[in-house]
Amino acid sequence: MPLAIYISRRLAYMLVALxxxxxxxxxxxxxxxxxxxxxxxxxxxxxxxVAAVVERLGLDQSIYEQYVRYIRQLLSxxxxxxxxxxxxxxxxxxxxxxxxxxxxxxALVLALAWSVPFGILSALRRRSLSDRLxxxxxxxxxxxxxxWLGLILLLIFFGTLEWAPAPIGRTLGxxxxxxxxxxxxxxxxARDWEAFKAAAAQLILPASTxxxxxxxxxxxxxxxxxxxxxxxxxxxxxxxxxxxxxxxxLRHALPNVLxxxxxxxxxMYGYLLGGTVLVEFVFAWPGIGKYAIDSIAASDSIPVLAAxxxxxxxxxxxYLMMDVLHFVIDPRTRT
Amino acid sequence: MNAGGGMDGIDRGPGAGEIPLLTVEDLTVGxxxxxxxxxxxxxxGVSLRVPRATRMSLVGESGSGKSLTASxxxxxxxxxxxxxxxxxxxxxxxxxGADERRMRRLRGGRIAIMFQNPRASLNPVHTxxxxxxxxxxxxxxxxxxxxxxxxxxxxxxMGIPDARRxxxxxxxxxxxxxxxxxxxxxxxxxxxxxxxxxEPTTGLDATLQQQVLDLVIEQVxxxxxxxxxxxxxxxxxxxxxxxxxxxxxxxxxxSGPTEEVTAAAANPYxxxxxxxxxxxxxxxxxxxxxTVPTLSGPLAECPFADxxxxxxxxxxxxxxxxxxxGGREVACxxx
Numbered sequence: 001m002p003l004a005i006y007i008s009r010r011l012a013y014m015l016v017a018l019x020x021x022x023x024x025x026x027x028x029x030x031x032x033x034x035x036x037x038x039x040x041x042x043x044x045x046x047x048x049x050v051a052a053v054v055e056r057l058g059l060d061q062s063i064y065e066q067y068v069r070y071i072r073q074l075l076s077x078x079x080x081x082x083x084x085x086x087x088x089x090x091x092x093x094x095x096x097x098x099x100x101x102x103x104x105x106x107a108l109v110l111a112l113a114w115s116v117p118f119g120i121l122s123a124l125r126r127r128s129l130s131d132r133l134x135x136x137x138x139x140x141x142x143x144x145x146x147x148w149l150g151l152i153l154l155l156i157f158f159g160t161l162e163w164a165p166a167p168i169g170r171t172l173g174x175x176x177x178x179x180x181x182x183x184x185x186x187x188x189x190a191r192d193w194e195a196f197k198a199a200a201a202q203l204i205l206p207a208s209t210x211x212x213x214x215x216x217x218x219x220x221x222x223x224x225x226x227x228x229x230x231x232x233x234x235x236x237x238x239x240x241x242x243x244x245x246x247x248x249x250l251r252h253a254l255p256n257v258l259x260x261x262x263x264x265x266x267x268m269y270g271y272l273l274g275g276t277v278l279v280e281f282v283f284a285w286p287g288i289g290k291y292a293i294d295s296i297a298a299s300d301s302i303p304v305l306a307a308x309x310x311x312x313x314x315x316x317x318x319y320l321m322m323d324v325l326h327f328v329i330d331p332r333t334r335t
Numbered sequence: 336m337n338a339g340g341g342m343d344g345i346d347r348g349p350g351a352g353e354i355p356l357l358t359v360e361d362l363t364v365g366x367x368x369x370x371x372x373x374x375x376x377x378x379x380g381v382s383l384r385v386p387r388a389t390r391m392s393l394v395g396e397s398g399s400g401k402s403l404t405a406s407x408x409x410x411x412x413x414x415x416x417x418x419x420x421x422x423x424x425x426x427x428x429x430x431x432g433a434d435e436r437r438m439r440r441l442r443g444g445r446i447a448i449m450f451q452n453p454r455a456s457l458n459p460v461h462t463x464x465x466x467x468x469x470x471x472x473x474x475x476x477x478x479x480x481x482x483x484x485x486x487x488x489x490x491x492x493m494g495i496p497d498a499r500r501x502x503x504x505x506x507x508x509x510x511x512x513x514x515x516x517x518x519x520x521x522x523x524x525x526x527x528x529x530x531x532x533x534e535p536t537t538g539l540d541a542t543l544q545q546q547v548l549d550l551v552i553e554q555v556x557x558x559x560x561x562x563x564x565x566x567x568x569x570x571x572x573x574x575x576x577x578x579x580x581x582x583x584x585x586x587x588x589x590s591g592p593t594e595e596v597t598a599a600a601a602n603p604y605x606x607x608x609x610x611x612x613x614x615x616x617x618x619x620x621x622x623x624x625x626t627v628p629t630l631s632g633p634l635a636e637c638p639f640a641d642x643x644x645x646x647x648x649x650x651x652x653x654x655x656x657x658x659x660x661g662g663r664e665v666a667c668x669x670x
Contacts, residue, residue, distance in 0.1 A: 233455035240409055240450075241443030241470045241521065251469075255460045331505040332459060 006327060007320070014316045021312040022074075022305070026067050029301035039083045039298060070305070080302040084295060089306045092291060097310070098181025099170055100287035103280070104272030106184075106203055107210035111268070115215035116261065119222030123230065124249065134219055141216025147278040150209040154282070157205060165201050167283040173198030206283040210276055214268045221264045225257045232256075259330055266322035273318065274311030354427050356528055356561050357385040357408065357446075362421035364407055376630050377403055379585040379638075380421065382657055382664075385529065385578070390555065390562040392572030392593070394608065395582035398627045401565045404582070405531045409446060410438040425529075444474045447522035451534040453514035457506035457521075463514075464490065464502025467521045474525040489520035493550065512543040516550065523554055530555055533565045548575060570612045573597050581605045584638035585630050586654075591663025601660060601670040604639045637668070645669055 037053040038045070054060050058069055073080060079089040115138075122134035157164040165172050176186040176195040184203060187196035229235060230253055238252050239245075275289030284290070292307035327333050364378035378400045385391050393401045406412050408423055410430060423430040425445065430438065442448075450456050458466055467486035471477055477485065483502070491498035493516040506514055515535065522530055532551055536544035552575055555562045566572055572579050573593055580590035581604065589602040600606035607623045625642035637643070637650045649668050657664040 233450065233452060234458045236411075237448075237450060237456040237518070237521075238458070238466075239442070240411060240448045242439045242441070243443070243469065243473055244439065247469070247473075252458055252461075256458070259460070330460065331462075332507050 003324070003327060007324060010320050010323065014313075014320065017316055018309065018312060022071065022309055023067065025305050025308045026070060027063065029304055030063055030066065032299070032301070039300065074309075079306045082295065082300055082303045084298040084300040084303070089303050092303060093288065093306060093310065096287050096291045099285060100275050100280070100289065101273060102170075102182040102184065103203065103206055103210070103285055103287060104269065104276070105182075106207040107214060107272055107276075108265070108269050110207055110211035111215035111218060112265065114211065115219035116222050119219040120226050120249075120254070120257070122219075123223045123226030126227075134223065137212075138216040138219040141212045142220070144213070145278075146209055146213045146276070147282050149212060150206065150279050150282040153205050153209055164205050165198075167202075167205065169284055169286055170202050171195070171199045172202065202283075206279050206285055209279055209282075210272060214272065218261070218264055218268065222257060222261050225260050226253065229253045229256045255329075259326065262322055262325065266318050270315035270318040273314040275307065353386065355384040356387045356389075356426060357383070357563070358422070358424040358427075359383040359404065359408065360422045360424075362404065362407060362423060363419045364403060364412065364416055365419045366416050374632070376419070376633060377416075377585050378407070379630065379634060379654075381582070381585070381587055383580055383587065383590065385561050385563055387528070388559050388561060389578055390552065390564065390576040391578035391580060392564045392566060392576040393580050393582060394566055394569050394572045396567060396627055398584075399582040400585040401567075401582055402533055405448060405533055405563070405565060408531070409442055409448060410435075411442075440474070443470050443522075443527070444525050445527050446529045446531065447525070447527035448531040448533060449515075449518045449522045449535055451537040453518045453539075454506055454509065454511060456518050457509075457514060459506055462503050462505055463509065463517045467502075467517070467524050470521055471524050486520070486524065489524055490517060493517070493520045493554070495520075511539050512547060515539060515543075515547050519547075519551060519554065523558065523560075526558060527560060529561045529563060531563045531565065534567070535564075536571070537567075568612065569597070569608050581608065584628055584634075586638060586666060587657060587664070588639070588667070589663060589665045590657075591661075595662055601663065601665040602667045603643045603645045603669070604667075607642075607644075637666075 037050045037057065037059065040053050041049050058066055061069070070080070079093070081088050082092055085092055118130070118134050118137075122128070122131035125131055154164070154167055158166060170183055174192070174195050176183055176192050176199070177190045179186045179189050183199035184196055187193070187199055230249075235248060235252055238248055243252065275287050275292060277289035277293050279285070280287045280290040281293060288307050288310065292304055295301075295303040295307070360382050362378055362381040363376065366375045366377060367373055377398075381400065381404055383391075383393070383404070393404065395401050403412070403416070407418060408430070410433065412418070418431050421431070425441065430441070433441075457463060461469075464483060464486045467489060468479070468482040471482035471485050472479070475482070487499050487502045490502055495501050495513060495516055501509075501513075506517075509517060519535075530551075535551060536547050539547060548571065551562070551564075562576070564572065564576055569579075569581075576593055578591070579593040579596050581588045581596070581602065583604050588604045589596060589600065596605060597609060600609055607621075611621045611623060623642055628638055628641070630638075634654045636653065637646075637655050640646050640650045643650065647669070652668075655666045655668045657666045658670070660670060
């Protein structure tokens with residue numbers, strides 16, 4: 001099947017999925033109690049003012065009409081306005097999205113760096129020290145709630161050792177010149193090392209928290225697939241024909257392991273880019289997750305809808321990218 | 336002067352003029368048996384001699400130790416198994432305790448193996464030609480292009496049409512019969528002196544079995560190599576190999592020229608196997624009563640005693656040793 005047909009078919013599925021997500025989210029946010037009109041006019045406003053606002057926002061219409069109106073608005077490229085920040089949601093998200101991308105991507109890189117090599121090593125040396133260690137660390141990672149881990153890391157590295165800066169946002173130094181919106185990358189591009197240090201220092205604890213949480217299942221999956229592959233017939237055959245162990249692991253086993261593991265990586269990256277609500281909250285990280293939770297707390301449903309949709313799109317997009325990658329590198333999907 | 340020794344000071348024993356290609360003597364392999372002591376002994380003193388340019392079959396029910404014997408010859412015993420006793424020699428060179436680098440050079444170089452389930456024996460993410468070329472590269476040090484060309488030639492010799500194009504295909508694009516031809520090409524790629532074929536036709540269509548078997552015989556003959564054919568099917572053994580060794584419960588029960596052994600079995604177990612296979616042709620199944628004993632320790636009696644129609648009190652006194660009777664060796668006190 002040619003790649004173009006494959007991708008267009010997948011994009012069509014994506015539209016269906018997004019329609020479903022928008023519908024469910026819309027209904028859920030609208031049936032929640034609380035009248036957002038008060039947010040706009042204040043709690044002390046009189047009945048008629050409130051009623052006027054309700055009418056302007058279309059909140060007096062049926063939920064069906066409201067949904068159609070919302071979708072129409074979306075299709076014209078308008079995400080709506082936030083009642084809480086009184087900004088267009090697109091502007092709010094544009095300001096916060098890079099923060100989430102920076103945190104999520106750094107966390108993913110850190111997670112891959114420790115979990116995949118560790119998983120492979122522990123699969124090759126069963127019951128060794130590294131296998132036991134991998135078991136303990138990944139067990140911790142999958143069982144500790146991420147906000148709790150974040151708090152513990154803060155207690156140790158900020159509260160006690162004072163190695164890390166206070167968890168109050170993305171940088172305590174100068175905000176580097178805006179190019180990508182990712183502070184560390186912008187600082188590197190501007191060769192502003194002071195700004196880079198300040199941004200990286202803020203990033204390291206939340207990213208490490210997420211890296212442990214996300215890396216733990218990755219380690220387990222890597223180890224599982226590696227064990228399975230090393231016990232497979234083709235590995236036995238290769239070994240029986242004198243292929244050196246180095247090539248057995250790197251050339252024969254690893255590609256067979258990385259294919260399924262990369263699917264897991266895509267799931268994790270989609271999760272991270274959707275905004276990691278709790279970790280962003282603990283570290284006061286001004287990303288999409290924190291934006292969504294603040295909006296929910298204020299009964300501000302339009303930004304919540306936008307955040308959920310963005311999260312869904314990101315998820316589906318990362319997934320699509322991974323499938324395209326598989327399509328290109330896995331010979332079995334090509335025919 | 337050393338008047339008593341041989342010309343070169345090595346006493347090769349009687350009939351030493353011809354050193355067999357492969358000699359297995361009193362090979363005893365145990366599983367487990369740590370502090371808890373629960374050791375099983377799946378190979379209990381296996382002895383075999385495969386002369387140069389000879390085809391020998393190793394016949395027995397599953398669990399008789401055929402495949403484990405092959406693994407031991409390659410120095411690739413499964414985890415937890417170890418050689419307790421005995422000797423494996425390739426043209427006089429002891430392989431038990433040989434260092435791993437030496438064994439790796441022998442594997443695929445001088446002793447090659449092909450397994451059943453050919454499609455699982457090839458790596459799904461590398462091209463078939465690439466896998467054959469790697470074996471050639473590892474053992475001969477040939478360059479990429481040269482080993483690639485030799486791989487294509489080999490596929491061609493194995494009767495794969497359009498070999499140059501098919502070499503770039505992946506195993507999922509091969510049928511079972513084609514894959515077994517490719518596996519044979521890979522096993523023969525470095526002109527081994529001994530090819531071990533472990534149930535090479537099991538799992539193939541009946542029509543393909545004969546083709547693949549004929550090809551294996553033809554190629555082994557053409558290269559002047561020896562064949563050790565592992566099969567549960569004494570009919571296949573009779574049809575393809577000059578020599579036969581019948582295994583039961585981790586021991587060789589009878590071995591010798593195939594014609595002689597199958598014409599008049601000297602061991603009741605061989606007779607029972609023959610009866611089981613020959614009666615299938617007449618529309619009635621003969622099954623040997625009972626099951627293969629589990630080998631949880633050294634035996635104290637003939638392992639076949641419980642299932643043997645000819646059993647007598649002398650069979651219970653000790654384990655029968657292999658004795659030379661005419662052109663064959665038999666382990667039965669009644670023979």
